Structure formats: structure tokens, C-alpha cells
Amino acid sequence: MFKLQNKNIEKNGDAAFYTTLLDTAVGWARKNSLWPMPFGTSCCGIELMSTLSATYDLSRFGAEVVRFSPRQSDLLLVAGTITTKMAPVLRTIYDQMLEPKWVISMGVCASSGGIFNTYSVLQGIDQIIPVDVYLPGCPPIPEGLLYGILYLQKIISGEIARPENGNGNGNGNGIGKRVTYEEAMGIMNCK
Amino acid sequence: MNLKHINQEIFNNQIKEQVKEQDLNITFDLASQPILWINTNIIPDLLKKFDLHFNYLTDLTCYDNVDKADGNKRFILVYQLYSLENDIRLRIKLPVDEGEVVPSLSSIYLSANWLEREVFDLYGITFSSHPDLRRIMMDERFIGHPLRKEYPLKQRMQFADNIKINLDRSPTDPNKNDKNANKENDPLLNLYNPEILLNLGPSHPAMHGTLRVMCRLDGENIEDLKCELGYLHRGIEKLGENLTYHQWIVHTDRLNYCSALNNNIAYVMTVEKLLSINVPERSIWIRIICMEISRIIDHLVCIAINALDMGAMTIFWHLYHWREVAYTMIEGLCGMRLTTTYARIGGMSYDTYDGFEEHLQDFCEKLPKALDEVQNLLSNNRIWIDRTKGVGVLTKEQALTLSASGPILRASGVPFDLRRDFPYYFYPDLKFDVVVGSAGDVYDRYLVRMEEVKQSILILKQSLKELKKLKGAPIWTDVPQIAIPDKKDVYSKMEVLIHHFKIFMEGINVSKGEVYNSVEGPNGELGFYIVSRGGPKAWRMRIKSPSFLHFQLAEHMLKNEKIPDAIAIIGSLNIIAGEMDR
Known part of the structure; x- marks a missing residue:
């Protein structure tokens, strides 16, 4: 990523300089200082706490500063079932977050409704907010969440293209399509 | 007898x-x-x-x-x-x-x-003559009654904004107006405004993700409040009527996800009562061990999170390590950490793994030392005592009329434990104390949980001895219609394959009848009430969840407390949203 201009620089503390693209430098800084906002509603929230705890230690990847205020965080970690009653709350939280922001959908409930195909469960949060990384598992083990965050870091640094409307990793089934504000409001207003 | x-x-x-x-x-x-x-x-x-x-x-x-x-x-x-x-x-x-x-x-x-x-x-x-009859799980604008048989399972309604909670505008305290009258001359003192409400949750760190409390404040005192739930209502009871008895076991994990093993076993026990079958002794000992392990990890999570909410972060790091040790054992037993699905109707899905006894022995020996360390950090800690003693007092009478159960009821001084008072399995043969508190405050609830973990370790040690005696004994019931055949036979014998296919594709045929069965879960009486009209699916699958009733306690206990104390009280109630909302 950073190109060392003079390979003969010695590690003696002398001043040295690197040249790189501004985008790359910003991406590098952003990916290593993710501030997650945990939206843990159910079982996945417990595994999220395990990931934060001493054994798995999310701080190794620079993402341990958990902020419960959407204004201060840039990664929305949706961990758990989102019911139709909760959906407006989630959309509000997402709207309150400042750009740049990313979303990880942790577990199958958040990604697709999972085993709860019932009268009260939203069938996937990608109907109302755009999602960057989907994590399978019910719930994903902490290693799975770590993998998801490392995958997101690759998206942030530009190694992997971010799923966008019409391109990205969308396969034509609506998966990977980023929902817009108007589309989300349309879904939420219909009865 | x-x-x-x-x-x-x-x-x-x-x-x-x-x-x-x-x-x-x-x-x-x-x-x-x-x-x-x-x-x-x-x-x-x-x-x-x-x-x-x-x-x-x-x-x-x-x-x-x-x-x-x-x-x-x-x-x-x-x-x-x-x-x-x-x-x-x-x-x-x-x-x-x-x-x-x-x-x-x-x-x-x-x-x-x-x-x-x-x-x-x-x-x-x-x-x-109901004090406040309105919807509790679904949105107020929702049309229809989902648990009626004619309501389709997948008919959803989405609304664009969160539900509005209105509190009565008139202050509950009749003296309030007089008090304000004195302050009227000084605008700095007259900050009280009944129109201003404070909303806590559902996305609030101390509200466990899904609880919501709307309160009217007088300074920092909560003068009036209303609790809102249903943010995790997933329709598990309706699913219970649409899935076979076996398929529904996975849903019991997701009720109280801090102690999934306990739910699995409580549910399976109820279906076994409905079928009037018994499981072998070894299976029962495995179940008792699993229930006690899940009680330990549930209490550890509760204490850790309660302390974390109040700012004592060390406890969280310390206790979560021990939970991970227990999870490693559970993962060995059934291949999953959190959502275990370990029990089956008529037996267990797997026998214990090689080396389980040694792991459990090691766990039982090392955990008390860690508990002592935590107790040294908390029990005599001036800050902890000041934050918890006398906070959120629940009297004996209140606890009974509000149907509290488990550690909360015992902390209020009611010696009620289903393991002793309405015994099941081999609990009458085991020696343990029913831990009872006296004050019914947050501190007592913490002490009761701490002591119960120690009692559970005692039960684990006794059960382990019995389990070792029964090495190699069968874990499946001998009723052929119910016992799931061994995988080895399924792949090699035609009849067994057909039998296996029938059990999983059609389900077990349960005769007409009903049964209510409850166990002493980690946070209270966890019961299943199943009404069967014959066939492989239940007619009514009711979960009597302790957390639902415990959140109702919060509505009574938070009144006239301060906001930081409210956080401590809700943490001490150990409300698990999956179980509360179902």
C-alpha cells in the first residue's frame, strides 16, 4: 500500500517520507479505527460481547471502541433478529450515523430473517438499510465476526469493491443491492 | 414417596x-x-x-x-x-x-x-376493569390477532415509525403542585415540567438491546414510567403450532440464549411427559449437569453485565473468560457454543465426549477461586455497596403478587426453588442449599446469584460421580417409535432408514392431551404448556417465561428511583429479551 521511496532508509529514527494516494492513506486510517455501534438485539449480541471480551479481543483489529451513540460511530453492527416493530428504530439509527458508514449484518436473522419466517420478523435488514457484509451463522462464532470485520477492512481500504447499486457483488437476485432511502421508506410505509 | x-x-x-x-x-x-x-x-x-x-x-x-x-x-x-x-x-x-x-x-x-x-x-x-388494556407485543396499529388459528403465519405489517408512548399528564403525586407553587418565584428552581419525557431504549446500552422505558422525571427521580416490550417478538409460539415437536427444539435455544441447554431440556422433558416415556439414568445425569452448567454461565453473564452497566469493567473481563471455558465444554458436547439443540425427545443427541469428565472436574475446581476473586472485588467494595444496597427493594409481598420467580424471588426472602419444592429428575437425591436473601435489593440479588453458582458447582461434583458410575450406559429410551436410530444403522439397514425418515419427515405421533411442566431455570420458573390434539404438531405451545414477568416488576420497582439506579435494577433482573418477547 505505502510505497517506500528510498529502500536504503535505515531505521535509526531519521526523518523519512512515504508517498501514496490520499485515498489509500485515508482508507488505511479508517479501516484500522472502526468505531462500532452494536445493535445487538438477541443471541448474536451475546456472541458479539464474547468477541469484545478478553479471549477474542476485538481491539487487536482497532474496532473495540464501542459507541452506543450513532453520531460517534461509523460501523453499524446489526446483531440479532430485527422485528417489524424494531425496523423503524434501526432505520433511524442508520440515518443518524454520519458518513462514511458501514453496516455488518451479523447472523442469518439480520440477513434474511433466518428461521423466523413469521408474522412479526423483518425478512432481512437489507430491505431497509444498505448492507456491506453479511455474516452467516446462527449465531456466527466470534471467529466468524472477526472474519467479517477483516473482510470489511478490505472493502474500506479498496481491495474489494463495495457493493453498489447495479454493480458490486449483486447477482441479480437483489442480494448485494444497496437499498436507497426512498425504497426503504416505500417498504416501511406499505401495510 | x-x-x-x-x-x-x-x-x-x-x-x-x-x-x-x-x-x-x-x-x-x-x-x-x-x-x-x-x-x-x-x-x-x-x-x-x-x-x-x-x-x-x-x-x-x-x-x-x-x-x-x-x-x-x-x-x-x-x-x-x-x-x-x-x-x-x-x-x-x-x-x-x-x-x-x-x-x-x-x-x-x-x-x-x-x-x-x-x-x-x-x-x-x-x-x-383492567387498568391498562392495550397491545403489548405487536404495534398498536397492527390489525388482527396473530395467535388465532385463522391468522396466517407469514402475514406481516410494517410501519414507518416507532410506537409512541403516552404517559398520563397529571403528576401522580398530589403534593407536587404545591411544591412547585413555592418555587414559582425562582425560575431556576422551577425546572419541573411534566411534559418532558425521557426515553430509554430500545437501543440503549443498559436496555439490553430491546427493552424500552419511557419516564417522566422530577430532577433525577423517575416519577412515572411505562415499559414497552415486543421489540423481539418473533412469533415462536405460533411457530410451535406449525412445526413438529422435533423441529421446534431449535427454537427453544433462542428463548433464553444465555442458557440454551436449560431450555432444550425443559422443553424435551415436557414432551416426554406428554408421551409418558422415561429416559435412561445416564441421560438424566447428563441433563442435570447441562442444566447446572447453563445456570452457572447465565448467572456469570448476569453479574458481569450488571457490574459492567455500573462501570465495573474488570468483572466483565474476568467472568467472560470462565464463560468461554464453559462454552468450550458445551461445544465439545454438541458442536455449538450458544444455540445448542443438545437434547432430543427420548434422549440426547450425543453422549459426552472423551475427556468431558476431566474437563468438568477441572472447571469445578478452578471456578470457585475465580468467584472468590470476583467477590473480593465486589462484595466489600464501597462503591459497589453504595450503588446496590437499598436500591430497587422488592418486598416479599410484592414479589409474590407480581409472580417473581427464581433468584429474584429468593433474594426477597421467599425460599422457593422448584428443584426442591416441585422436584424433577434426581434433584431430591442431590445435596444443595436453597439460597435465600433478606432485603430484596440489587445487592441481595447479586449475592444470591453468586452463592447459587457455588451450589451449582456442588451439584455438578455430585452428578459427575454418578455419571462416572454409568459409563457406557444407554442414553436413549427403549420406545422404538420415539428413539432416533443410530446413524450407523441408518446408513446400513433398510428398515432403520425408513424409520429414521418417518420420524423426521412426519414427526412423532403424540396422543391427545395436555401437560404443564416447569423447571427452575437460571432466572426463574421456565415452563412449557403444551396442548396436543393428536398428531405430530402441538395445538398450543405456551412458554411461561420468567423474564416477561420480571420486566413487569421493573415497571413497579423503577418508580421513585433515580435514573442511574434504574440501570442497576434492570441489570439485576437479568431480563433476556428472547425469552420475554418470545
Whole structure:
């Protein structure tokens, strides 16, 4: 990523300089200082706490500063079932977050409704907010969440293209399509 | 024979005679518990007539009688009563037609308030003289009653904004206006405004992700509040009516996800009672061990999170390490950390792994030392004591009328533990103490949980000895219609393959009947009430969840407390949203 201009620089503390693209430098800084906002509603929230705890230690990847205020965080970690009653709350939280922001959908409930195909469960949060990384598992083990965050870091640094409307990793089934504000409001207003 | 059981039998005989005099009908369920049928809500009169004090409302629920199997009326209301003095259960059934108004029981049992709201929401039965009859799980704008049989499982309604909660505008304290009158001259002192409400949750760190409390404040005192739940209502009970008994085991994991093993076993035990089968001894010992491990990890999570909410982060790091050790064992037992699905109807999915005994022994020896360290950090800590002692006091009477159970009821000084008072499995043979508190505050709840973990370790040590004696013994019941065949045979024998296919594609055929069974879960009485009309699916799958009733406690306990204390109180109640909202 950073190109060392003079390979003969010695590690003696002398001043040295690197040249790189501004985008790359910003991406590098952003990916290593993710501030997650945990939206843990159910079982996945417990595994999220395990990931934060001493054994798995999310701080190794620079993402341990958990902020419960959407204004201060840039990664929305949706961990758990989102019911139709909760959906407006989630959309509000997402709207309150400042750009740049990313979303990880942790577990199958958040990604697709999972085993709860019932009268009260939203069938996937990608109907109302755009999602960057989907994590399978019910719930994903902490290693799975770590993998998801490392995958997101690759998206942030530009190694992997971010799923966008019409391109990205969308396969034509609506998966990977980023929902817009108007589309989300349309879904939420219909009865 | 246990003395408690004789009491229930004597009561059954007594009630038969009494009922004859009053022209009431009485039947018995598959676990020989009495069911009293009444035509109008005469429960207050009935309670007076019985000498026994049915002072505890275990559960209040309803099931749809659209097939007219239980009389001509559309719904059957079910009241589960319990007498703490004699350890006797009584189930009262009241058939209700559509549009009929039933007198509310909330004047006798405060806990009936939310339970009746739930029946109103999900079945559409109205209660008269109810203090606050509105929807509880679903949005207020929702149309239809989801647990009615005609409501489609997948019919959803989405609304664009969060539900609005209105509090009564008039201040509850009549002296409040006088107090403000004195301050009126000084605008700096007159900051009180009943129009200003503070919303806590559902996305709030101390509200566990899904609880919501709307409060009106006077300074930092919570003057009036309303709790809102249903943000995790996933329709698990409705799914229970649409899935076979085996398929539904996975849903029990997701009720109380901090102690999934306990839920698996409680549910499977209920279905086994419905089928009137017994499981082998080794299986029962494995189950007892699993239940105690899950009790330990649930209590550890509760203490850790309660301390974390109050700023004591060290406890969280420390206790989560021990939870990970337990999870490693659970992962070895069934291949999953959190959502275990370990128990099966008639047995266990796997036997214990090689080396499990040594791991458990090691766990039992090392955990008490860690607990001592945590206790050294907390129990005599000036800050912890100041934050918790005398905070959120729940008196004995309040706890009983609000149907609290588990550590919360015991912390209030009621020595009630289903493992001792309504025993199941081999608990009567095990030596352990029922931990009882006295003050009923947050500090006592913490102490009770801490001591219960130690008692669970004692149970684990005793069970491990018994388990070692039964090495190699069968873990599956010998009833061929129910026992899942061994995978080896499935792949090599035609008949066994067909049998395996039939069990999983059609399900087990359960005869007509009903049963209520409960276990002492980590945070209270966890019960399953299954009504079967025959066939592989339940007609009604009711979960009696302790957390639902414990959140109702919060509505009573938070009044006149300060906001930081509210965080401590809600943490000490150990409300698990999956179990509360179902």
C-alpha cells in the first residue's frame, strides 16, 4: 500500500517520507479505527460481547471502541433478529450515523430473517438499510465476526469493491443491492 | 414417596368432592394435575372457598378452540395457580366466546396485568376493569390477532415509525403542585415540567438491546414510567403450532440464549411427559449437569453485565473468560457454543465426549477461586455497596403478587426453588442449599446469584460421580417409535432408514392431551404448556417465561428511583429479551 521511496532508509529514527494516494492513506486510517455501534438485539449480541471480551479481543483489529451513540460511530453492527416493530428504530439509527458508514449484518436473522419466517420478523435488514457484509451463522462464532470485520477492512481500504447499486457483488437476485432511502421508506410505509 | 406429591394427591381427592357439590367439572391432565372447568370468572370466590392459599399466579394464557374439541366456545382461558405453602398446582379453565368480556384478575394478582394484555393482543379477548388494556407485543396499529388459528403465519405489517408512548399528564403525586407553587418565584428552581419525557431504549446500552422505558422525571427521580416490550417478538409460539415437536427444539435455544441447554431440556422433558416415556439414568445425569452448567454461565453473564452497566469493567473481563471455558465444554458436547439443540425427545443427541469428565472436574475446581476473586472485588467494595444496597427493594409481598420467580424471588426472602419444592429428575437425591436473601435489593440479588453458582458447582461434583458410575450406559429410551436410530444403522439397514425418515419427515405421533411442566431455570420458573390434539404438531405451545414477568416488576420497582439506579435494577433482573418477547 505505502510505497517506500528510498529502500536504503535505515531505521535509526531519521526523518523519512512515504508517498501514496490520499485515498489509500485515508482508507488505511479508517479501516484500522472502526468505531462500532452494536445493535445487538438477541443471541448474536451475546456472541458479539464474547468477541469484545478478553479471549477474542476485538481491539487487536482497532474496532473495540464501542459507541452506543450513532453520531460517534461509523460501523453499524446489526446483531440479532430485527422485528417489524424494531425496523423503524434501526432505520433511524442508520440515518443518524454520519458518513462514511458501514453496516455488518451479523447472523442469518439480520440477513434474511433466518428461521423466523413469521408474522412479526423483518425478512432481512437489507430491505431497509444498505448492507456491506453479511455474516452467516446462527449465531456466527466470534471467529466468524472477526472474519467479517477483516473482510470489511478490505472493502474500506479498496481491495474489494463495495457493493453498489447495479454493480458490486449483486447477482441479480437483489442480494448485494444497496437499498436507497426512498425504497426503504416505500417498504416501511406499505401495510 | 415424596411428601409434596401426597399433598397434591390429597388435594386432588378433596377437590373432586368439593366440585361435586358445586356442579363444576374437573379433569386431570397427563401429569395428573387437576384442571377445574368454570363457566364464569368466579376465581375470586373459588379462592376464598379453598382453604389452600393459591397466592401465586404462575401463568395466564389462552388457546384457540376453533375445532370445538373443548366445548362450544371459541377460546379457552387458562389460569395456572400455585400454592407456595403446600406446593400444589391448580389449573382453571374458562371457556370464552368471541366478543365476551372477562373480569380482570389484576386486582388479586398484580402480575395478571401484563398477562391479560398479552392475551388481549394475541387472541383479542377483552378484560373488564383492567387498568391498562392495550397491545403489548405487536404495534398498536397492527390489525388482527396473530395467535388465532385463522391468522396466517407469514402475514406481516410494517410501519414507518416507532410506537409512541403516552404517559398520563397529571403528576401522580398530589403534593407536587404545591411544591412547585413555592418555587414559582425562582425560575431556576422551577425546572419541573411534566411534559418532558425521557426515553430509554430500545437501543440503549443498559436496555439490553430491546427493552424500552419511557419516564417522566422530577430532577433525577423517575416519577412515572411505562415499559414497552415486543421489540423481539418473533412469533415462536405460533411457530410451535406449525412445526413438529422435533423441529421446534431449535427454537427453544433462542428463548433464553444465555442458557440454551436449560431450555432444550425443559422443553424435551415436557414432551416426554406428554408421551409418558422415561429416559435412561445416564441421560438424566447428563441433563442435570447441562442444566447446572447453563445456570452457572447465565448467572456469570448476569453479574458481569450488571457490574459492567455500573462501570465495573474488570468483572466483565474476568467472568467472560470462565464463560468461554464453559462454552468450550458445551461445544465439545454438541458442536455449538450458544444455540445448542443438545437434547432430543427420548434422549440426547450425543453422549459426552472423551475427556468431558476431566474437563468438568477441572472447571469445578478452578471456578470457585475465580468467584472468590470476583467477590473480593465486589462484595466489600464501597462503591459497589453504595450503588446496590437499598436500591430497587422488592418486598416479599410484592414479589409474590407480581409472580417473581427464581433468584429474584429468593433474594426477597421467599425460599422457593422448584428443584426442591416441585422436584424433577434426581434433584431430591442431590445435596444443595436453597439460597435465600433478606432485603430484596440489587445487592441481595447479586449475592444470591453468586452463592447459587457455588451450589451449582456442588451439584455438578455430585452428578459427575454418578455419571462416572454409568459409563457406557444407554442414553436413549427403549420406545422404538420415539428413539432416533443410530446413524450407523441408518446408513446400513433398510428398515432403520425408513424409520429414521418417518420420524423426521412426519414427526412423532403424540396422543391427545395436555401437560404443564416447569423447571427452575437460571432466572426463574421456565415452563412449557403444551396442548396436543393428536398428531405430530402441538395445538398450543405456551412458554411461561420468567423474564416477561420480571420486566413487569421493573415497571413497579423503577418508580421513585433515580435514573442511574434504574440501570442497576434492570441489570439485576437479568431480563433476556428472547425469552420475554418470545
